[in-house]
Amino acid sequence: MTPEMKRYSWRTLVLMLIFTGLLVAIDKTLDPSRNGWPAVQAWPLVLLTCLPLLVYGWEVIRYVRSIDEMLARFQIRAAAVAMLAMLLAAAVFGVAEIYGVMEPLNMTMMLPIAAVAHSVASLIQQVRVQ
């Protein structure tokens, strides 16, 4: 496994944990939408919550720039796996929400699931060619 891949993988995991943590913490403690916060006051929280996603985006760009054609092919395959994971998660969360089992917040959790699925799929493929 290349050092770039290691860096990309662990940063994806950490950033998604931070994103999820922030999302859940703000929703469970402040709950701006239900506590009548004016939209303008809630925007800084939106930006704060999305900060790990921006860093994640930068990590993706950085990693993609560093890879060669074989690793790029792995990334495409991994993206397909991530897309599948996201579709399945969307289906499960969507149906569960209709039946009142989950809150709308959980729909946002598709992104970390897809990001981590993408990273893990990439890792598995790289380990298989070692």
Added chain:
Amino acid sequence: MKNRLKELRGEHGWSQQALADQLDVSRQTVNALETGKYDPSLPLAFKIARLFGQPIETIFDDEVQD
């Protein structure tokens, strides 16, 4: 696809990393090429042929690897 990459690399006394550096790819890619797990793109195949100074068809054989 069969190829003579490992043999040619051995003749030049290069490590996988050294060859990877010259081809501007990762060591994993060189390893995957040598073990037949990955078939190179046409530009990479030409790059390999130029590096070893041989025609592509003497390095790569489109017969399916066992």
